[in-house]
Amino acid sequence: MTAVDAVSVFLPARRVPIESLAAPLRMTEMQIRLFRRFHGLTEVRHDPDLSLSDLLRHAVDGLTALRDVAHRVRFVVYARAFPVVAPYPVNPLHDVCRAVGLGHAVAFTLTQQSCASALAAVDVAGRLLAAEPHPPGDEPLALVLTGEKAFTRDARFIPETSVFSEGASACLVSAHGRRDRLLAYAVAQRGEFDVAGGASPARFQREYRPALAEVIGRALARAGTTLADLRLILPHNVNLMTWKRLVKLIGFPLDRVLLDNVTDAGHVFCADAFVNYRTARDRDLLRPGDRYLVAAVGAGDGATFAAMVFEH
């Protein structure tokens, strides 16, 4: 069973109040007020002195568990919200893999599920590992990376919804680990909300929370568990209001959704799940046997709703 063995997160120290985004992003004062007061988004992490490779490198360097097992890493799966982040043929993924001694691994980017790509990457990593032959005692591992720069307007904010923070994460995945075992994964893709799909933004707004509730329900059913059994929900950090409304819809206590990072870290592209996992562990919020749910929504052109249930 796929398991998360270790997670590290890197967030730039430099905090930028969202008011300073108004001019470069051509946002009105009203839009800024909406983000701050209604959505709880007050600042983002943004450091122009750190490159994408720097972000990824910091995250990998912070994964101390990797040091003794790097030779067992067969796959590096880079989950990315934005499909293209460097001009062809620049390749930060392979630059970083070589720099950190993972040149021997098969490395690729998994994308086009927007911010839900991270959950797909964990699932794919686990499946590849389970199918990988190996000698006894030399169980293969995968490294799932996330990390993005807010390099263009589309990658800096989602109108009326969220603002992006820069950051990165590194996550060690095994096929049969014991730390955080993946019990179930559910995903729903809604390509009708793509630029060529024809469905309206208003319909997307109406169907957003029911669609997320549906995949949450499906993941719980596959895991053979219920909302009542969950110790925590680790959300995507899109904004506070979405989650306040969603917990009402599904009937889950708001204080068991780890929302602190919405304000403190912001929406860190695909890294939200790992940012929130790290916070949960650092605060000792998960006990052995606790079950928790990770939710992600990739919304840009097209939409992907995803949920995973883990047992700690």
Place this chain on the structure above:
Amino acid sequence: MGTDLHLIRTVRREFTGPAVLLDDPVLRERADEYLTDLVRPYGLRVDAAARGQSYGEMAAELIGALVPADEPVDLLVLAFAVHDALPGRATTAYLSHVCPGTPMSFALCDQGSAAAFTGLRIAGAHAYRRALILVVEQSVLPYDPGVAVPDRHRAVALLLGDGPADGSARVTAVRQHADVGPDDVAALAAAELHALGAGRADVSVVLGPGLAGIRPPPGGPVTVVPPGQPSTGVWWALPDRLGDAVAPRVVAADYDPDLRYLCLLAAEPDGGRG
């Protein structure tokens, strides 16, 4: 591989002209802004007159040609190396929408010609009934990348199943070697080709443009894919070899010299032939 992989059908297309979606001035402006911000840190400039193709448009046409409504797909993988004209778009979400079965979908990239092989490995590791691998490349970038880009817009779709079907071929091996240096690739490729059956009279060999200098063991026919289509070349040639009456077993191999991946695939006709 966890699941049996059977190549059910393939379709390949060449496309001309730019993406139709770029006729929309709003989308055009978004794409231009994205590309301008993308290349600025690298000291490159965008040529607004250069209009590339869309992998959404190319792949949607292939899906329509390859996947009937009564053959729903469970997994869709889009594999590319050179990005398309709408680089910020989550294209596979749209492709899932237009593909029978509304499959789980994602794109693989940043791996050069190895990405399609990775797609096959992922398909082999999934429990599925039908998987669709779409290998795409387009030839127009609106900046100077400093390296060759594909000659033409081309796409190949591979429909895979978990069991044999009429005219299908069983994929018996998919292998990837990372960090293979140019001095080592000839020996490793020769050893792997031999291990997968090359040299036998009933085994055809398809070599990608990165392996043009390799001399496989004498035996069945050898196709060396000409340069110009680094991502689709092998997959474009594969169906012809699988249909060969004398040497229907195929071993295909490709090497990406920049990212140092050597990848191989072996397939044989279902139904006991060969």
